[in-house]
Amino acid sequence: MALDKPYKDIPGTTIFDADMARQGFALNQFSLSLMKAPNRERFKADERAYLDEWPMTEEQKQAVLDRDYNRMMALGGNVYFLAKIFSTDGLSFQHAAATMTGMSQEEYRDMMLAGGRSPEGNLYKEENNDG
Structure with missing residues (x-):
């Protein structure tokens, strides 16, 4: 049974709730993998190949390749996990x-x-x- 989510009525706001956590699990696990230097090196060497090792949707992978953080969040990414991506980029x-x-x-x-x-x-x- 879906829970009532009155916060979905706030324009421009993405709330990271249990449903979003489930949707973004693989994206967030990928992001966390970038905490380790060898994984960052592999990702920077061939982003697509590294992303293909993760059971993310194609839309999630494309959002990462595009560095579209708003899209990643809409697809279940948690900004604190996504920080590992922009940190990998030196941002x-x-x-x-x-x-x-x-x-x-x-x-x-x-x-x-x-x-x-x-x-x-x-x-x-x-x-x-x-x-």
């Missing part, structure tokens, strides 16, 4: 988060230093009269 968490928001690193940094995003427009669709 900071700030850089990756900026790409996920469509901002430059500087814009993202300034927004966060100013207190983060405004809640304006981030209400339930019903509260925005969009629902």
Whole structure:
């Protein structure tokens, strides 16, 4: 029986719940594998071959190849596990988060230093009269 998920009505929000954990299990396990230097080296040498060793969906593999972190999260990726991918690429968490928001690193940094995003427009669709 599916649980009621009122948080699914929040625009632009991906919640990592039990269903997402199941969906993204192999993607997250792949990501965690990059904690070991030999695995990072194998991945960097031939990304596709390394990805093909994991029972991920083709869509998950393509999201990794494209470094589309928003898509990876929509397909069950947990941002803290996905951090192993951008760390393997030599990128900071700030850089990756900026790409996920469509901002430059500087814009993202300034927004966060100013207190983060405004809640304006981030209400339930019903509260925005969009629902």
